[in-house]
Amino acid sequence: MKVAIASGKGGTGKTTLATNLASYLSRTAPVALVDMDVEEPNSALFLSGNAHHQETKSKQIPQWHAKNCTLCGNCQEVCNFNAVLVMAKRVMVFPELCHSCYVCSELCPTQSLPMTQKPMGELTHLKADNLDFVESRLLIGEEQAAPLIKQTHDYVDANFLPEMIKILDSPPGTACPMIEATKDADLVVLVTEPTPFGLHDLKLAVETVRHLGKTFGVVINRDGIGDDAVARYCEDENIKLIARIPNSRRIAEIYARGGLLIDEVPAVKDAVALVATTIQDHLKGGTR
């Protein structure tokens, strides 16, 4: 079972919830925490474990072979991303623009654009007692998060049993990376803060997960600041408000030194326990 911790707005507390929830759950059963925010993974700051596995992840991009190419321009015609252009008697490929769709390569009449591997990121797998931690990190200069997120899902699917709970710390926003991270999830927990900005981006995130057909609920972080518009919105929209994490300087201080909150702040432990209960209920409900 995959539980995605997502948000619209960045900095609402996805990693705070994901790391504490994974740690909490691991006290009773094996659990995996997967940092899907490949552009800026940070869950590892809060965990320690032993190196289990590391591998380089690559994407496939076409490479031009001049020998048989007739410069017909078909590759340029079929590319949706301007990643292949024909000019000055050559074919230029722009790896950062390429989405690895294979179309130019497959449709080339002279097979002059075979696909080749290009490293895009590093996957790291750590183990600590009952907790498996997987993180993927894009290489500097790589622009596309989605292909690496997809391969991280593949790794998780190949290495852990389906019934094992996996907490996915997802990228912020509602664009391709967030969708790629959450689209396989059985349950999505949207973390927000009770401010107009938090509400605005929460609505975008709700729209997105509804479009994806996901079961989801909301956690309000930094409860006590702002107003009650998020809670009212959840009520009006019939969205489950799973838990509230209070706004507190102490929480910020513990977070800032890389500590876990569940052992030191009872209110966070209570909130995390409510999320854990929601997950258990969802499991009993019978989906995967």
Added chain:
Amino acid sequence: MKIAFTTQGTDWDSPMDARFGRTQYFFVFDEETNEVKTFDNSAIEQEAHGAGPRTAQKLVELGAHVLITGNGPGGNAAAVLSATGVKVYVGANDMSVKEALEAFKAGTLKG
């Protein structure tokens, strides 16, 4: 020699367009024949990805030897221009086309 400018209009008094990939127009001046040709690049707005190399390709088709622009092309467009031997001069942001040509001739634009 053909000199291309990224512009917001189609005459010598038009302001330069600081952007390369998403420039509104190319204004191409042929020094030998004194001829001017303009190209409307507004279709690039439809492109979500890869505006830079696409526009660079257009510039190559227009036969320009020199590009005068504002902020300068990004990495992908620069790769096209360097592969096809187009010389790039930047920093003509707040000029008209005429002023940009004068600045180019005076050698005050960054190469």
